Amino acid sequence: MEDFIAQIKFDEKGLVPAVIQCQKTGKVLTLCYLNRVALEKTLESGKIYLYRRSKGRLMLKGETSGHIQLLKEVFMDCEGKSLLIKVEQKVAACHKGYFSCYFRRLDKDGSSRIVEERIFDPEKVY
Numbered sequence: 001m002e003d004f005i006a007q008i009k010f011d012e013k014g015l016v017p018a019v020i021q022c023q024k025t026g027k028v029l030t031l032c033y034l035n036r037v038a039l040e041k042t043l044e045s046g047k048i049y050l051y052r053r054s055k056g057r058l059m060l061k062g063e064t065s066g067h068i069q070l071l072k073e074v075f076m077d078c079e080g081k082s083l084l085i086k087v088e089q090k091v092a093a094c095h096k097g098y099f100s101c102y103f104r105r106l107d108k109d110g111s112s113r114i115v116e117e118r119i120f121d122p123e124k125v126y
Helices: 002-006 036-045
Strands: 016-022 028-034 049-052 057-060 069-076 083-089 104-106 112-114
Touching: 002 036, 028 036, 028 083, 036 049, 036 057, 036 069
Parallel strands: 016 083
Antiparallel strands: 016 028, 028 049, 049 057, 069 083, 104 112
């Protein structure tokens, strides 16, 4: 594990971007950032930990909603500057109630529209 982590090029803030993907469907769920501690905790626990830039702290993905992500596979890009993490998603990845954070699609007319059904009502969770 240390050999793998040593190959990662964390940015000047100590972070590495990670694309989180559903292992079962291949759907991209979200993009998050991990610091070294978040990556170590993820690899040790089998649950996704991330660094919340807006709050300046480590966080278990789904700690509020209970919609955790179970680690299945981790890939590093060719330069060690980003990660692809495949997970088993429990319920929804998005805090707005959708399976993926990418639930809005750009249409040809320049507008965006919701293309997923909401799985849960976030007002009842938070």
